[in-house]
Amino acid sequence: MESIFHEKQEGSLCAQHCLNNLLQGEYFSPVELSSIAHQLDEEERMRMAEGGVQSEEYRTFLQQPSGNMDDSGFFSIQVISNALGVWGLEIVLFNSREYQQLRINPINEKAFICNYKEHWFTVRKLGQQWFNLNSLLTGPELISDTYLALFLAQLQQEGYSIFVIRGNLPDCEADQTLQIMRVEQLQRPKLIGEDETQRVSVQQVSDTTHTTDEGVLEEDEEELRKALALSRQHMEVEDEEADLRRAIQLSMQGSASPISETAGSSHDTSSIDTLNAEELRRRRQAYFDRQQLSHSADSHSAGGLKDSETKPDQ
Incomplete structure (x- = not known):
């Protein structure tokens, strides 16, 4: 295309x-x-x-x-x-x-x-x-x-x-x-802001890992600890993930997403609307941190992707 x-x-x-x-x-x-x-x-x-x-x-x-x-x-x-x-x-x-x-x-x-x-x-x-x-x-x-x-x-x-x-x-x-030809689309395009937010979040996690001796704010450290705790407690619940994705899309657009992926989802966004900006920012950061930690764990697994298999601390 x-x-x-x-x-x-x-x-x-x-x-x-x-x-x-x-x-x-x-x-x-x-x-x-x-x-x-x-x-x-x-x-x-x-x-x-x-x-x-x-x-x-x-x-x-x-x-x-x-x-x-x-x-x-x-x-x-x-x-x-x-x-x-x-x-x-x-x-x-x-x-x-x-x-x-x-x-x-x-x-x-x-x-x-x-x-x-x-x-x-x-x-x-x-x-x-x-x-x-x-x-x-x-x-x-x-x-x-x-x-x-x-x-x-x-x-x-x-x-x-x-x-x-x-x-x-x-x-x-x-x-x-x-x-004179037809095209097929194997993967739907994402929201521009969604990709940007993910890249920024990944960079923030990396920066936190490599600069812990350079005065990282306590608030950021607390967010990272929360993300680590969540990743160890099998908190990958599909409904929560879907709500967070919708909340992220809504926060980037300021309104309901017009793309067809959103069009097929539930219209019950009352729980999302009650989130204030700070809480949404925290939950969104925790969500992306959890995704990054899951991706890092998967990269060390020889058996491919296993989203729900996170080993507890020894």
Whole structure:
């Protein structure tokens, strides 16, 4: 799937990533999207001024921040719609009653863009196959035709707004390549933050091991002792592991994960929501430390991976 353009997350520029992944190229930059947002702001200001520049409504409008962009890099649906209009594309609300009454099979569409709590991402058909091009993933995620409708329904249930892309998308290498071949995906891509957190956690454990004489904080030592104790007590319970993974994903995104691996899991996250930031950080650190210790123990075993066989202290 090397030919598929997949722009990964930088800051809060998910709207830019969504558009570029949809169009399969570096078509928009933050500067260009900001220009569209400022133009929309000016048009709104002029409409408000028609009621009188001395009116209370106009003065209140001037004091409010832009609804089309913010300093973090977020852009509104109006900005996205105008950006797509440059390419002769328009958006239709998939969630609307009018569209649902048309009873169009989603696999007959060309692409969708999805939004939840200011995060945008693209689902697009390339060749004869569908791909989740979420910028939070390490790479494109293949979605089967039979799973596409379920995937979109799951997003709707989680509160996503979904828009159908209408019009002729620009030609791209991936679409041409996948018209004559099909791809298979043996392993789904992970969240970018998940891999980063794991690498950081592994490095922290290594640093702690090699710098115990260099003033390691007592709190970090206590966390490591807790992780060692857990690894000796057969605490690898599947339900706990699943809850921690979901908590880690939620903490990285600030909301429910949009990828299909999460879509198939339970929606009961009340226990996760009750965790405060410090407790979540501790549990997440302990979880990754435990994974690293388990991996280290397995590397000395000649019989391969044995996740639950941790020998007690002699």
